[in-house]
Amino acid sequence: MRKPMQGKFFWPLCIALILGSPLHMQSQDEAFGAKDEADHYFAKEGYYTAIDLYKKAYSQEKSADDKAALIYMVAESYRMVNDHVQAEVWYRRAIKARHDDPMAYYYLAKSLQAQGRMKEAQEELEKYQEKGGDPSLAAEAESSIELAQEKNEQVTRHEVDNLVMINSEFYDVAPTIVGEEGNTIYFTSSRLGSTGIDEFKRTGESYEDIFRTTRDTKGKWSEPERLPQGVNGYDHEGAAVLTKDGQRMYFTRCDKDDNLGCAIWVSNMVDDKWGEPKQVPLKTKEQEGHTVGHPALTPDGKVMLFASDLPGGQGGKDLWYTVYNDASNSWGSPVNLGSSVNTSGDEMFPHVRNNGNLYFASNGHIGMGGLDIFMAEKTGDNEWGNVSHMGAPINSISDDYGIVYEGDFERGYFSSNRIGGKGKDDIYSFSLPEVVFAFQGVVYDKDGQFPIEGAYVKVAGSDGSSFEALSDANGAFVFDANGEERYINPNVNYAIEVGKVEYLVAKDNISTVGLDDESTTFVKEFFIQSTAVEEIEFPEVQYDLGKYTLRPESKDSLDYLYQTLVDNPTIIIELAAHTDSRGSASANQTLSERRAQSCVDYLASKGIDPARMKAKGYGETKLRISDAEINALPADEREAAHQKNRRTVFKVLSWDYVPN
Structure with a gap:
C-alpha cells in the first residue's frame, strides 16, 4: 500500500513546535535553480517558501510534463500548510495538465472532504482507483467520508464554542488548564509579539511561544500575555502541561538553529516566577534528530505521556510514556504504548483525565478528516485500549486535536482549524450539558374541561423517592429543581397519582430509564372525574338483544x-x-x-x-x-x-x- 506523502514531519497545523522537527535552512547559491531550491525547502518542511519557488520554477520551465509536475508540487505545498481551497485549485490544474500520478486524484478528494464536499470527494476517489490507485487507500478514505457523514447526522450533546476573546488571526493551539479552579489557561500561539524574530519558513509566520490568560468572575478572559523570556526563547515553545500544584511546567521546545528534533523541557516555579528550563533527557545522543513533544501527566504526576517518532514505534509519531523515579529524581526510559493505541499514522497530543482515560489526536485511526480526537480506556497500569472516536461536534471534517478536560467536569478545551474559526487554528471550549429531567402538567375537570386548583399530584419513584404538590389556580404543577438536586432523576420509574376531594383519582407513569442522550421534560394533562354528578360513564357494556349475560x-x-x-x-x-x-x-x-x-x-x-x-x-x-x-x-x-x-x-x- 502506497502511503500518502506526509513530509518528514508532515503536520503543518501547529508549526514545527507541535510536531515537526525544526526547519534549519542553509543559504543557497545564487546559481541554485528555482526547482532545486523549492525541493530543498519542501524537504525541510519550508512549504510556505516552497510555494513561491515552485511557481517561479513553473514560469521558467519549458517541458509540459515538468510543468505538470511543478503544478503538482505547488498543490502539495498548499496541502502541507492546510490551505485546502488552494490545494484543490492546484490539484485540478495538475490533473488538467496531465500529471500522471494517481495521488493527485486522492489528494484532490481529501481537499474536497476537508471542505465538506463529500459527494465530489467520493467521485475523485473513484477516479483515483480508475487511474490505478491503491484500493486499500481508497477504501480507507471512503470509510473516513462515511464516518464524517454518519457523525454529522448523529451529533453528541456536546456544546462547542470558539474562544474569540483568546484567539487571534494566527495559530492559537494546545491549551492546558492551570490549577484546580480552571481559571487560567496556558496555550501556544504564533501571534505577533512572540520572542522569536525570524519568519518561520514553513508558514511565513512568527515562531511560537507560550501565552497565558486568566478568566475573571464574570467569565471574561484577559488579554493573553506571553510568558517571560527564559521559558520563551528564540525557538519554538509550546504544548505545555503543569503539575496539579502549578509549581512545575513541562513544555516542548524546537531549536531553530540546530538541526535537532524537538525536545521536552521542564521549568520550576521559584518565587512566583518560572526558573531557567532544563531539557528532560528522553533521547540518546544518536536520537537527537528525532522529535519528542506534547507532554501530558497522569493525575498522580508519576507518569508522563508524550508524542515522538523515536525508533521502535508503530509508524509515524506514536504515543510513549515514561515513569518518574523518585530515588533518582529522573524520568525513566520511554516505553511505546503499542498497537492498542498507536497506528502506522500519527498519534499526538495526549491528555489523561482524572478517571485515567487517555485522550489523543490521530490520523491513523479512521476519523472524519485530518486529525480527530479519540479516547482510549485505561485497561491496566500504564495500559490503554478500546479506542473510540469522540464524534461530532468535538470532531469535524477539519483538524481537531489537543483536548484537555477541566478536572472531573464534562468540559474543557481543544484546538481546531474547522470552518468558521477566527484564525488559522483556534482554541474552542466544549461542555457536555447535564441530562436533566422535569415533570409538569395541568389538572382538569373531566366533564367541565376547566382547570382544577388544589388537586394533589403524588409521585413515587422506583428508587424510593416520593414527593407531591398541589395544582395552582391554573391547574398547573411542576417538578424540576429541588434545591441543588432534581425531583426527576435518571434511570427511575415513577408512578403518579392525581386527585382531589369529591374527584376520582387518575394514575399514570413516566420513566427516565434509557433516556441517556438528552434532557426531557415530561408533560401530562390529567382529566379527573367529579363524583358530584348523577351518572359517571365508562366504556360501554354490551349485551345481546334481550339478554343480561355479559359478552x-x-x-x-x-x-x-x-x-x-x-x-x-x-x-x-x-x-x-x-x-x-x-x-x-x-x-x-x-x-x-x-x-x-x-x-x-x-x-x-x-x-x-x-x-x-x-x-x-x-x-x-x-x-x-x-x-x-x-x-x-x-x-x-x-x-x-x-x-x-x-x-x-x-x-x-x-x-x-x-x-x-
Missing part, C-alpha cells in the same frame, strides 16, 4: 370500572343499568336489574367486595332521549338514539368504605 367485550369495559374501584379504595358505588323504551316497562325493569347485577357479580369475581357495590335497574324510567325526540329524527339516526338510552353507568354513593 366477552363487555368484560373489558368492566375492567375499567374494576381499576377505578382499586384506585379509589374507599368509594361505595351504585351501578345502574338502563334500557330504551322499546318493549314492556316491566320487562325492561327486570332486564335492567339483571344486567346491573351481572356487572356487580363480575366485579365481585375479580375481588371487589360486594359491600362496595349496589346494583340498581332503572328500566326505561330515565331516558336521555324521549320517544317523541327519537321519532322526530331521520330513520337512519333513530337506532343510535335508542343506544344512548341503553347504558350502564355508576355514581359514587359515599367515600366511607373501610378496606380490610
